[in-house]
Amino acid sequence: MKTIIFDSSTIISLATNDLLWILKDLKKYFDGRFVIPESVKIELVDNPFNSKYYKLEAIMINNYINKGYLEVYKAIDVENLLDISNKICYADDKNLVILHKAEIEALALASKINADAYSVDERTMRLMIENPFRLRKLLERKLERKISINKENLKKFESMTVKIPIIRSTELALIAYEKGLFKDLINDNVKEKDLVEALLWGLKMRGCSISDKEIEEIGRSEL
Amino acid sequence: MEEEERSNLIRVIGATVDAIKNQDIMQLKNLSNETIHDAAIYQEEYSISIAVIIYALSKIYEREFNYKKDKGWNSYCIDCIKRLELAKEKLSLNDISGFDKIIKEYLDSLKKLDIKLRDNILEVIHKAKINKASRLYEHGISLGRTAELLGISRFELMDYIGKTGISDVQENQTIDPIKRLKTARGLFK
Numbered sequence: 001m002k003t004i005i006f007d008s009s010t011i012i013s014l015a016t017n018d019l020l021w022i023l024k025d026l027k028k029y030f031d032g033r034f035v036i037p038e039s040v041k042i043e044l045v046d047n048p049f050n051s052k053y054y055k056l057e058a059i060m061i062n063n064y065i066n067k068g069y070l071e072v073y074k075a076i077d078v079e080n081l082l083d084i085s086n087k088i089c090y091a092d093d094k095n096l097v098i099l100h101k102a103e104i105e106a107l108a109l110a111s112k113i114n115a116d117a118y119s120v121d122e123r124t125m126r127l128m129i130e131n132p133f134r135l136r137k138l139l140e141r142k143l144e145r146k147i148s149i150n151k152e153n154l155k156k157f158e159s160m161t162v163k164i165p166i167i168r169s170t171e172l173a174l175i176a177y178e179k180g181l182f183k184d185l186i187n188d189n190v191k192e193k194d195l196v197e198a199l200l201w202g203l204k205m206r207g208c209s210i211s212d213k214e215i216e217e218i219g220r221s222e223l
Numbered sequence: 224m225e226e227e228e229r230s231n232l233i234r235v236i237g238a239t240v241d242a243i244k245n246q247d248i249m250q251l252k253n254l255s256n257e258t259i260h261d262a263a264i265y266q267e268e269y270s271i272s273i274a275v276i277i278y279a280l281s282k283i284y285e286r287e288f289n290y291k292k293d294k295g296w297n298s299y300c301i302d303c304i305k306r307l308e309l310a311k312e313k314l315s316l317n318d319i320s321g322f323d324k325i326i327k328e329y330l331d332s333l334k335k336l337d338i339k340l341r342d343n344i345l346e347v348i349h350k351a352k353i354n355k356a357s358r359l360y361e362h363g364i365s366l367g368r369t370a371e372l373l374g375i376s377r378f379e380l381m382d383y384i385g386k387t388g389i390s391d392v393q394e395n396q397t398i399d400p401i402k403r404l405k406t407a408r409g410l411f412k
Contacts, residue, residue, distance in 0.1 A: 004410070009366055012381050029411040043367070043377055054378040089363075091264045094225075100367025117410055121381075123395055124365035130397040135363060138394040142362040143260055166398075171407035179411070207366075207381025209390040214400040221401050 002032025004167075005110040006070070007103060008043045009121035009207065011036070013169040015057040016206040019199075022176040023069050029179060032116065037109045038075040039102035041065065078108045084156050088132065089139060090148045096139065098124055111162045118164045119172065123209035126166050128157075169208050173199040174222065196222050224269060224319050228261050232273055236311040239277050240304055243284065251281035259355065262372075263362040269319075271355070271372055272326050279351035283344060293340040302332065349375075353383050361389045 014020050027034055036044070045065070048058035064070050082104045089096040103125045110118045120126055127135035132154060139147045176182065177196060185195055200215045235254050242250040255278035262270040280303070283290065290296050306329045313321035333344050356373040357380065360366055366384075370377045384390075 002410075008377055009381065012378055016378065016382065026411060048376055048378060051376065054376060057378060094264055096264065096363075097266055098363060098368060099365045100371055103365055103367045117406070122366040123390060124360075124363060124368075127394070127397060134394045134397060138392065139363040141394070143263060165406045165410075167403065167407045167410070171404055174404060175407055175411045178408070204390065205385040207385040209395060210400075211391045211395055213391070214396060217400050218404060221404070 002030060003113055003115040004030065004032070004034050004117045004119055005106050005113075005115045006034060006036045006040065007106045007118070007120035007122060007125065008036075008040045009209075010119040010169045010172070011040075011044055011061060011070070012057075013121045013203050013206050013208045014172070015061055017169075017202045019169070019173060019176075019203075020060060020064055022172065022181055023064060024067075025179070025181050026172060026176060027069055029175070033071050034069065035071045035073050035109070035113075035115070036065075037073050037102070037105040039105045041072045043102050073109055073113075076105060076108055076112065078104045081108050081157070081160050084153050084160070085128070088128075088150055088153045088157060089136060090150060091139070091143055091145055095150075096147070098135075099128065107161055107164075110164050111160065114162060115164060117167050119167050119169070121168045121170075121203075121208040126209065129161065129164070129166060168210060169203045170200055170210050170218075173203060174218065177222075193219070224267060225265055228265050228267065228270060229314055229317070229319075231258070231261055232269060233311055233314045235273065235277070236307055236314070239280070240307050240311070243280065243300075243304060243307075246284065248281050248285045251277055251284065255281060255355070256358070259358045259362065262355070263359055263364055266364075266372060269323065269326070272330075274355050274358075275348065275351045275373070276326070276329070278354055279344075279348045282347045282351065290340060290343060293343070294337040295340050299336060299340065299344075303329070306332075353379055356380050357383050357387060357389065360384055361387070 023034060045058045045062045048054040065072060078101060082101055085099045085104055086097040087095045089098060136147045136149055177199060182195055186192060196219060200218060204210050235258055239251060239254055255274050258270050258274040262274050306325055310322050310325040313325055333341060336344065352373045352375050356369045356375055359369045366377055366380060370380050
């Protein structure tokens with residue numbers, strides 16, 4: 001069955017922009033399932049539910065889980081992959097612990113079930129999968145010291161994780177726009193250009209890792 | 224605690240006390256930023272707590288005028304310097320558990336302040352945590368790991384990060400955005 005695995009970051013971007021509803025319609029076009037691992041559900045629902053901050057978003061996300069638009073996959077053992085992932089980048093002789101268990105669990109699940117895509121708005125995990133040497137460049141610039149890559153562990157990481165396409169909430173919103181899910185919002189005062197810009201900037205402002213340059217490029221190609 | 228981290232903390236705490244005495248807010252902010260490198264590398268609660276405390280102090284002293292009239296402000300200021308000096312002394316003696324105890328006691332002592340001052344300062348501390356978390360994320364540590372280290376929610380952190388320029392840095396773009404969009408289109412036919 002076709003599957004997209006979601007990291008908590010994509011769901012947070014959608015929820016805080018009141019865009020969770022697009023998942024319901026996109027699921028029909030996808031003709032498959034949208035899945036979050038157990039640890040992501042804990043981050044999205046269980047933890048914020050017990051605090052006054054973002055309790056409402058937790059309740060809304062839980063509603064989408066209860067209705068089956070998001071499926072929760074039982075916890076899988078990721079200790080080995082987590083250990084390897086956090087022993088790839090080194091500052092001097094010290095390994096940099098850069099990833100969290102929930103992020104690794106989503107990636108491990110995507111690999112395990114051979115998912116069609118992994119949706120992640122968070123930047124570090126995306127860099128680790130798509131271009132770890134770019135991540136090294138970032139770490140070197142910010143930490144102002146040489147960062148070495150343990151190639152053996154990087155190889156192990158790559159062999160344990162599939163080369164999976166990565167998408168973000170911004171791509172999901174654009175697909176929803178292209179499918180006409182926002183057509184009610186277009187009127188004499190709100191042009192398509194306004195809507196696309198509003199979607200991309202709204203998601204960026206709530207934490208989706210997309211640059212202003214990327215937004216400009218997408219805007220030019222979409223309109 | 225690594226030796227490099229310990230010596231950095233001794234220097235930073237000493238400079239923090241001087242900056243408070245000289246009312247040098249800018250220096251406090253700079254010192255807080257300096258500790259972020261160590262916090263990103265060692266990820267020990269000591270560097271993280273000190274980075275948060277110093278940043279919070281910069282904000283507290285920046286708004287000193289607002290707090291001055293609050294009950295307990297003067298004794299808070301005296302106590303704060305005393306505890307920082309004591310923390311530095313413990314570190315100099317390589318008494319890490321003693322240092323840890325002083326920092327924890329300082330944070331606990333905030334809960335015992337007069338209600339108005341307490342609420343204001345705890346709010347500043349919470350905001351300082353989010354600010355420092357965003358700096359760790361900026362340094363390359365993932366969102367989840369950063370939220371875990373600072374004990375804040377991902378929702379709060381993403382909301383804050385989105386309003387910074389962190390995602391605009393050159394290293395952030397890995398794949399042509401149009402190509403990524405085409406991939407997404409292929410999934411939703």
